[in-house]
Amino acid sequence: MDPLDALASSLRSRLLDDAAVDGSSDALPRIRALVAREAGMLDAASRDELVRRVAERSFGLGPLEPLLADPAVDEVMVSGAGRVWVERAGRVSATDVAFASEAELRHAIERILAPLGRRVDEAEPLCDARLPDGSRVNVVIPPLALDGPSLTIRRFRRRGLSPDELVAGGSWDRALHDVLAAAVAHRMNVLVSGGTGSGKTTTLNALSAFIGADERIVTIEDAAELRLQQPHVVRLEARPPSLEGRGEVTIRQLVRNALRMRPDRIVVGEVRGAEALDMLGAMSTGHDGSLSTVHAGSAVEALRRVETLALMAGLGLPHEAVRDMVHGAIDLIVHQARCADGSRRVLSVYEVCSSEGAREVYAIRDGRPRWRVPRDSRLVP
Numbered sequence: 001m002d003p004l005d006a007l008a009s010s011l012r013s014r015l016l017d018d019a020a021v022d023g024s025s026d027a028l029p030r031i032r033a034l035v036a037r038e039a040g041m042l043d044a045a046s047r048d049e050l051v052r053r054v055a056e057r058s059f060g061l062g063p064l065e066p067l068l069a070d071p072a073v074d075e076v077m078v079s080g081a082g083r084v085w086v087e088r089a090g091r092v093s094a095t096d097v098a099f100a101s102e103a104e105l106r107h108a109i110e111r112i113l114a115p116l117g118r119r120v121d122e123a124e125p126l127c128d129a130r131l132p133d134g135s136r137v138n139v140v141i142p143p144l145a146l147d148g149p150s151l152t153i154r155r156f157r158r159r160g161l162s163p164d165e166l167v168a169g170g171s172w173d174r175a176l177h178d179v180l181a182a183a184v185a186h187r188m189n190v191l192v193s194g195g196t197g198s199g200k201t202t203t204l205n206a207l208s209a210f211i212g213a214d215e216r217i218v219t220i221e222d223a224a225e226l227r228l229q230q231p232h233v234v235r236l237e238a239r240p241p242s243l244e245g246r247g248e249v250t251i252r253q254l255v256r257n258a259l260r261m262r263p264d265r266i267v268v269g270e271v272r273g274a275e276a277l278d279m280l281g282a283m284s285t286g287h288d289g290s291l292s293t294v295h296a297g298s299a300v301e302a303l304r305r306v307e308t309l310a311l312m313a314g315l316g317l318p319h320e321a322v323r324d325m326v327h328g329a330i331d332l333i334v335h336q337a338r339c340a341d342g343s344r345r346v347l348s349v350y351e352v353c354s355s356e357g358a359r360e361v362y363a364i365r366d367g368r369p370r371w372r373v374p375r376d377s378r379l380v381p
Contacts, residue, residue: 090342
């Protein structure tokens with residue numbers, strides 16, 4: 001930690017001892033007065049920088065503010081008072097940023113959660129939230145986090161990448177772009193699979209660009225990230241329970257409610273629970289062209305995972321019936337992965353047939369895309 005950071009942390013503690021700082025209009029004059037009194041020997045530029053750092057620690061997110069202001073940073077990872085790590089262009093690297101103490105880190109966490117009516121303590125040491133700009137936040141504190149509070153912030157991209165930008169960046173090739181555009185335009189139900197951080201939401205957002213402007217779209221997400229450009233979009237977001245344990249609204253409830261909203265398309269940000277059964281029902285009963293994502297290691301595993309999630313609905317349906325429903329509802333699986341060099345690419349596309357299961361129509365082999373499209377396929381590359 002550089003000397004200005006250490007001094008900023010010390011002055012912030014002095015400021016909080018004198019009076020509560022809540023980000024009001026009189027906070028900055030008080031900070032300037034404190035800096036002038038305690039660090040008057042510094043030059044003007046250093047004093048201005050010190051005022052900025054004390055203000056960040058008093059009513060911002062402290063040393064994380066410069067990282068959150070950097071558009072190249074995709075994720076910020078904090079574990080205790082040690083060094084902060086970030087992800088840029090798919091690569092994780094350490095920074096020179098660090099919190100002075102666990103107390104300072106806890107203060108930053110409280111500033112994130114307080115406006116949302118959320119909190120973490122020993123009774124509830126886990127919490128999911130999001131920043132005002134839509135960035136997703138996960139917090140884990142002791143006793144679950146052994147080395148101090150853990151804070152992970154996945155940055156929100158205000159404008160999703162377009163299909164053409166994904167082609168230019170190497171995530172898709174032009175032939176795949178044309179096939180996916182035709183699949184969405186012809187109202188095939190598409191499931192995007194992949195691991196954490198593989199770019200599923202980015203691909204889903206790009207696929208939505210192929211939906212016509214005259215269609216009514218209902219999006220359902222755990223944390224709102226999708227940014228559809230069509231004029232008729234209804235955005236729904238799940239709600240966690242309050243401090244009293246009441247008021248929770250789940251993804252499954254939103255999916256079931258969406259069926260009453262006269263949607264042409266339903267877009268579920270991610271299927272991760274019993275809502276899979278309701279989504280399959282929607283895909284099978286007139287809501288063709290629906291889109292969603294699921295965590296899976298491959299396209300074939302994605303089918304098995306959706307089956308398992310649908311069985312979690314607890315309706316006692318036979319496994320064979322659920323499997324038939326999955327194969328009848330999902331038309332296309334697009335599998336995305338993060339490669340060793342940090343790039344995110346679509347590695348395979350499988351077409352789902354109710355009688356044959358899933359058959360591969362596109363894959364990356366030896367670094368080159370290859371097409372294997374059966375004659376009876378609905379896809380034409």
